[in-house]
Amino acid sequence: MPLKISVKKLISRYKNTLFNYKYRFAFRGVAKLHQGQLLKISEAYKAYDKINIYFIVNSLQAWKVDSLYWAMVKDELFEPLVVVVPSTVDAGKGAPKLYEHFNNNHYNVIKAFDDAGQPVDMLSCLNAGVYFYGDPYNNMDSSHFEKIIKNNIACYVPYFFMATNHVGGPSLIPNTSHINNMWRIYMPHATVSKIFSRHAARKGINAKIVGYPAVETIYxxxxxxxxxxxxxxxxxxxxxxxxxxxxxxxxxxxxxxxxxxxxxxxxxxxxxxxxxxxxxxxxxxxxxxxxxxxxxxxxxxxxxxxxxxxxxxxxxxxxxxxxxxxxxxxxxxxxxxxxxxxxxxxxxxxxxxxxxxxxxxxxxxxxxxxxxxxxxxxxxxxxxxxxxxxxxxxxxxxxxxxxxxxxxxxxYKHKLPSERIMEEIAQSVGALNE
CATH class of the missing domain: 3.40.50.2000 (Glycogen Phosphorylase B;)
Incomplete structure (x- = not known):
């Protein structure tokens, strides 16, 4: 039995090493790409005095940034918008109900799906901005997801507190191409940030510990x-x-x-x-x-x-x-x-x-x-x-x-997670330098 466990760990470690070597080259230009994207957002801010924020959501379960959205509504620097996209899990059937939830509760929200629940292009009608995702998996239309995440500043706030390793082990989520392409991953705590640093192809350089916005109301x-x-x-x-x-x-x-x-x-x-x-x-x-x-x-x-x-x-x-x-x-x-x-x-x-x-x-x-x-x-x-x-x-x-x-x-006591996130975004696009 000890031999089997040892072999299993070696295979897992070998696969992870292969992934890192394969994708480390692919992600070499990501930081430079992000610099150019931030420049576009900065220019849009100077033109309109607002930082556009797009919350891409495909399920209420993954909506963990409610406090961040409303904090941005109250801040004159930000222009938040919820964009409801269909989920591949239910073939888009839940999208209309999800849109209705946000619309009925007075969020600034738009649809990114047609009457059949299929995805529609959203990029052509949106100005440069920062995109937030709550789903690290392939549960959105892949072509639209890849296009956005590679050509825009994308952020990820985990959809759970990451106190357990039940979702595929510590190396699964950190090593998706989506996560490695993110400009920023806002981590809830140091433990999971260290896991990302060990396992991710980019060694977690895009991770920042801020706490978890989802518990601000309870706090x-x-x-x-x-x-x-x-x-x-x-x-x-x-x-x-x-x-x-x-x-x-x-x-x-x-x-x-x-x-x-x-x-x-x-x-x-x-x-x-x-x-x-x-x-x-x-x-x-x-x-x-x-x-x-x-x-x-x-x-x-x-x-x-x-x-x-x-x-x-x-x-x-x-x-x-x-x-x-x-x-x-x-x-x-x-x-x-x-x-x-x-x-x-x-x-x-x-x-x-x-x-x-x-x-x-x-x-x-x-x-x-x-x-x-x-x-x-x-x-x-x-x-x-x-x-x-x-x-x-x-x-x-x-x-x-x-x-x-x-x-x-x-x-949480001295500064809330949402405040940390907003402060970093504003600083990154030059809105705090004026």
Whole structure:
């Protein structure tokens, strides 16, 4: 067995080395290209007194720059625009609904798709500007994506907090050609920045640690852009979120405990219905994976979701979640990004354990934040956590938040991530030099 593991690591390292040699030459001229692109944006700024910012979005799941968008709306230097593009995951079927979401919520938004949900050219009608992407994969029309990313200043804010290595390991995302072509990757923390420096063909020279814009609303504990009440219950019941991950069947790379605990937690919701109001907050991809699972399928999956949607003591939440978190009492989950995002609330959390998800999948940053959580290995520990929330007897060790507090002190207390990003862009195009 040790020999097999050693060989596997050697093969992985060999492939990564080949990639670096192959693409290092391809990316040699990227920095020079970016200089020319920044000059065009600078000229556009001098002509119009605005820096054009284009947020390219193909799913609400990957929209992690809401606070950055609204901060730019308030700043006279910036002219932000949301550009909705179709996703190859659903063949563009979700694009109209996504556009409707942004339009109904008063964003400055345009469509980059036709009535059939197919991509249309957006470059011809847009002035020089900075493009933000939240999707590092090939989930957008490839020709349009490649054209934009190679001919414009492109930035990437990760769509999750990157506290785990479950998405293909530490070398997958850093070594895509899209990521290596980015002008800037705005990193949430130092751990993942070091991973990029080790594995990326460009050695992470385009990475900058700024914190994570997606948690700014939770950090500030305000509801400036979340005006609608999200909890059905107005009683004194405790409000607990159950948020399962989608990675069922991933083996050693799986965070998910849904197959292990789903029915049992449903039973606990019935048992504690007079004391707890529940929110079922599944990962957006969970339903699709359950449809394809031999023990679940569409009928059983739909019935499970409908249970959470239909009881007087439960609700189904599949959209934005800042308000949901801020007005909850606790969370039970096995997700990646939520490890950190919910910890920002300071409220109690229980992390559900499977045989793999705490064995090598947490990076050092994730390990530090995980100290703030209780852990649930079985149904008895889950119910004990619920009882401690209901009875207000949950014990919190302040010292276990020291790692997270140090991180907050470094990247949020004195200057927010959005402010850092805006400052660097403005500086790079010469808007702060006048």
């Amino acid at each position: 500030k504990n305000n509801k400036e852009y979340k005006t609608n009440p999200v909890w059905k219950a107005n009683s004194d019941k405790k409000k607990i979120i159950y948020a399962p991950h989608h990675s069922i069947g991933w083996g050693e790379k799986s965070l998910a405990t849904f197959l292990q605990f789903a029915e049992q937690i449903k039973g606990l919701s019935e048992k504690h219905s007079n004391k707890v109001h529940w929110s079922f907050k599944p990962h957006p991809m969970l339903k699709t994976r359950l449809y394809a699972h031999p023990e679940w399928g569409q009928e059983r999956t739909d019935a499970y979701y409908e249970f959470w949607n239909g009881q007087p003591y439960t609700q189904l939440d599949e959209g934005e979640y800042d308000d949901l978190f801020l007005n909850s009492d606790a969370i039970i989950h096995d997700c990646s990004s939520f490890i950190v995002e919910y910890a920002f609330t300071g409220k109690p959390g229980l992390y559900l354990i499977n045989e793999n998800n705490l064995k090598g999948l947490l990076n050092s940053f994730g390990q530090g934040v995980m100290q703030t959580y209780e852990r649930g290995n079985n149904i008895d520990e889950i119910e004990a956590f619920i009882d401690s929330i209901v009875s207000n007897k949950i014990k919190t060790d302040v010292s276990k938040r020291a790692y997270l507090n140090d991180y907050i002190e470094a990247y």
